[in-house]
Amino acid sequence: MASPKIFGIVLAGGEGKRLMPLTADRAKPAVPFAGNYRLIDFALSNLINSGLRQLVVLTQYKSHSLDRHVSQTWRLSGLTNSYVASVPAQQRLGKRWFAGSADAILQSLNLLRDEKPDIVVVVGADHVYRMDFSQMIEAHIESGAGVTVAAIRQPISLADQFGVIEVSPDDPTRIQAFHEKPEHPIGLPDSPQEVLASMGNYVFDADVLMDAVLRDGETPSSNHDMGGDIVPDFVSRGDAAVYDLNRNDVPGATDRDRYYWRDVGTIDSYYEAHRDLISALPVFNLYNRAWPIYNQQFNAPPAKFVRDSAGNLGTTIDSIVSLGSLLSGAHIERSVLGPWATIDSGASVVDSIVFDYVRIGQDARVHRAILDKEVIVDAGASVGIDPAADRARGFTVTDSGITVVGKGIRVTR
Numbered sequence: 415m416a417s418p419k420i421f422g423i424v425l426a427g428g429e430g431k432r433l434m435p436l437t438a439d440r441a442k443p444a445v446p447f448a449g450n451y452r453l454i455d456f457a458l459s460n461l462i463n464s465g466l467r468q469l470v471v472l473t474q475y476k477s478h479s480l481d482r483h484v485s486q487t488w489r490l491s492g493l494t495n496s497y498v499a500s501v502p503a504q505q506r507l508g509k510r511w512f513a514g515s516a517d518a519i520l521q522s523l524n525l526l527r528d529e530k531p532d533i534v535v536v537v538g539a540d541h542v543y544r545m546d547f548s549q550m551i552e553a554h555i556e557s558g559a560g561v562t563v564a565a566i567r568q569p570i571s572l573a574d575q576f577g578v579i580e581v582s583p584d585d586p587t588r589i590q591a592f593h594e595k596p597e598h599p600i601g602l603p604d605s606p607q608e609v610l611a612s613m614g615n616y617v618f619d620a621d622v623l624m625d626a627v628l629r630d631g632e633t634p635s636s637n638h639d640m641g642g643d644i645v646p647d648f649v650s651r652g653d654a655a656v657y658d659l660n661r662n663d664v665p666g667a668t669d670r671d672r673y674y675w676r677d678v679g680t681i682d683s684y685y686e687a688h689r690d691l692i693s694a695l696p697v698f699n700l701y702n703r704a705w706p707i708y709n710q711q712f713n714a715p716p717a718k719f720v721r722d723s724a725g726n727l728g729t730t731i732d733s734i735v736s737l738g739s740l741l742s743g744a745h746i747e748r749s750v751l752g753p754w755a756t757i758d759s760g761a762s763v764v765d766s767i768v769f770d771y772v773r774i775g776q777d778a779r780v781h782r783a784i785l786d787k788e789v790i791v792d793a794g795a796s797v798g799i800d801p802a803a804d805r806a807r808g809f810t811v812t813d814s815g816i817t818v819v820g821k822g823i824r825v826t827r
């Protein structure tokens with residue numbers, strides 16, 4: 415195939431229940447990450463850096479802030495046929511919303527019919543990683559299969575969250591069996607404590623994808639899910655290849671983050687992924703200019719660090735501080751501050767993640783907490799220090815002891 419025409423679909427309709435309360439008001443792909451990114455920025459940056467220029471983002475659940483983010487941040491040139499378009503569920507096939515990710519594609523087939531691509535790249539919107547899809551597309555074309563599924567090794571303990579791939583013993587690039595979220599996974603022959611997990615990223619020949627979702631739409635027993643129904647259908651016909659992320663060579667990657675991929679589906683994994691960013695030798699390096707992760711351009715002044723009015727110095731270490739932030743005589747450690755954070759004298763923010771427009775008053779203490787947008791912590795108040803007290807105040811506290819304070823809440827003394 416000489417220079418195939420490629421179209422990208424980002425599945426962004428997921429509800430993200432396990433990230434509540436961060437998803438109370440926004441779709442999971444719109445959840446802020448690493449200060450001034452949203453989760454969807456990783457998938458979209460990877461696709462753009464891979465050379466794709468026609469991309470649609472299929473949205474559904476609480477899509478307002480996601481639609482706004484995509485339309486404001488992801489503007490490509492108007493001179494060529496380049497776009498990232500957010501496409502909300504429109505009930506094109508009757509009075510129903512998307513029943514699942516395959517139904518989202520079925521209901522959007524008009525987009526494929528209009529663009530007439532040769533190849534369709536379908537990706538999820540809620541993972542943190544770098545990947546060059548052009549290399550995966552090359553491998554897909556070489557394989558001759560109808561679909562190629564991106565994969566990465568994961569601990570067997572997490573197998574029930576993923577589609578688990580068994581490769582053919584004769585040809586390790588072919589999928590022999592695919593088990594969506596298995597309860598009783600079997601480890602890899604060369605590493606029994608690991609499985610080969612689907613990353614939820616697929617490359618399809620466009621015509622076979624269209625046939626598959628049309629057929630799936632007529633199958634009453636189907637859940638209309640890409641991982642649960644479409645991929646197993648290709649596997650049962652012997653038409654599925656696998657592409658291991660360890661074959662992917664992203665420009666500028668370090669030995670540490672070359673094969674980094676994080677599913678941030680729970681508060682704990684979301685919190686842990688932030689820790690991967692902040693150390694001196696980060697497990698995931700945001701400062702790789704050869705493969706940039708694009709984000710919203712905040713019209714904000716640089717972050718500023720000053721003494722407090724009594725002349726006391728503050729300290730900020732092993733942390734990320736976003737534009738617009740103002741820190742006076744405060745102690746910030748192992749934390750990520752979003753845009754326009756204001757932290758007053760004597761306050762300490764340790765092991766925490768703070769979203770945009772958060773205000774933390776004098777001598778307040780924030781420890782192992784996630785504060786959503788516009789949270790106010792009153793002077794002298796504390797959060798994340800006493801899990802029982804936090805629960806009693808109605809905050810979400812995970813089993814591992816991370817307190818999450820929802821958007822706009824005021825934390826009082």
Ligand code: ADQ
Binds near residue numbers: 426427442473539
């Ligand atoms: P899950 O992430 O559990 O597993 P799903 O909830 O369908 O699968 O989400 C996949 C992507 O589709 C997400 O980006 C989500 O936002 C989006 N999505 C879900 N429902 C949608 C809908 N109705 N409309 C539009 N978009 C929707 C999947 C695969 C597994 C794989 C993991 C990797 O099914 O095989 O291992 O991803 O994390």
